[in-house]
């Protein structure tokens with residue numbers, strides 16, 4: 001017997017419909033969506049939106065909120081803040097920070113997170129990378145968030161903190177394969193792969209993980225062209241640009257999703273669009289780290305789906321990320337309406353698409369819209385104002401979340 005939820009309004013297709021019933025099965029998958037129900041006793045007030053999809057997170061970096069001094073630049077941040085935190089983490093403190101981050105995500109309407117995880121070793125009392133990885137999965141199960149866990153390959157570098165990240169490709173391949181099959185039929189947990197970056201992953205690691213993603217039919221994420229110095233370093237190491245190097249390796253396909261992509265040229269964005277990859281953009285982290293402003297204008301021009309992530313988790317609100325993504329275009333081009341002109345859509349639809357439908361593409365999961373066959377993951381906004389429904393979505397998403405549902409199950413937001 002399918003279960004059902006009734007809403008005053010719901011965002012179905014590209015329309016806001018009134019009096020909507022959503023039915024779902026035991027796995028939390030939507031089996032029917034109908035309009036015009038009349039059972040007003042059970043109805044939930046507000047607008048049910050697809051649950052938000054966080055395309056990129058390092059949950060343990062929530063711990064950097066405890067640091068009160070200000071880094072001077074990205075390299076200072078990595079060396080004296082990030083690595084300091086990493087060197088002092090235990091399994092329990094990592095789990096505690098992850099739990100805080102995931103709870104905050106749920107409160108702001110995020111129902112799925114792409115966790116880009118690269119911490120594996122020397123987190124006492126854990127004695128194996130799998131024990132650390134299981135710690136993340138346990139936290140996701142405990143709080144109820146849907147998790148695509150991207151296990152990152154990092155085999156370069158000699159700093160003490162980097163030792164905690166390092167694993168050989170063969171060892172990582174074994175773990176990824178085991179976990180992938182262990183969770184293959186689990187509706188809440190799934191596995192992805194992620195060569196960390198051009199400075200963290202060797203060519204063997206990048207090629208190996210790309211092949212493994214094809215073999216297991218799972219997505220592959222990589223940090224690329226975040227800082228301008230990434231361009232200079234790629235020129236020195238590979239005599240190429242970061243994207244040019246990946247193209248030479250032959251791994252740019254629909255399965256590859258790049259994180260950041262700030263310093264790509266127009267020609268590279270065009271090429272990336274042709275090959276079908278997606279971009280995961282992290283505007284608040286990019287502002288925080290002084291990375292630069294991504295050229296969304298060109299990503300939209302060449303049809304690259306743009307999704308968003310909370311990355312360093314300095315603040316967790318994906319709706320706010322979507323607003324910042326668009327505001328930064330205003331600063332970059334010194335005009336308003338850059339993305340609306342390019343896509344022909346209203347701004348609230350562009351914002352919503354980034355954090356739902358496009359996020360689903362970068363995670364390759366059946367989420368991001370309210371339709372049959374997708375998981376029943378919802379973020380309900382409810383605010384009594386004179387605004388009409390579209391205005392409510394534009395002004396309040398992320399600030400007036402009254403209910404969050406993952407796989408048909410209501411999440412307790414009083415954590």
Ligand SMILES: [Zn+2]
Pocket residue numbers: 056058116223259311312
């Ligand atoms: Zn990142």
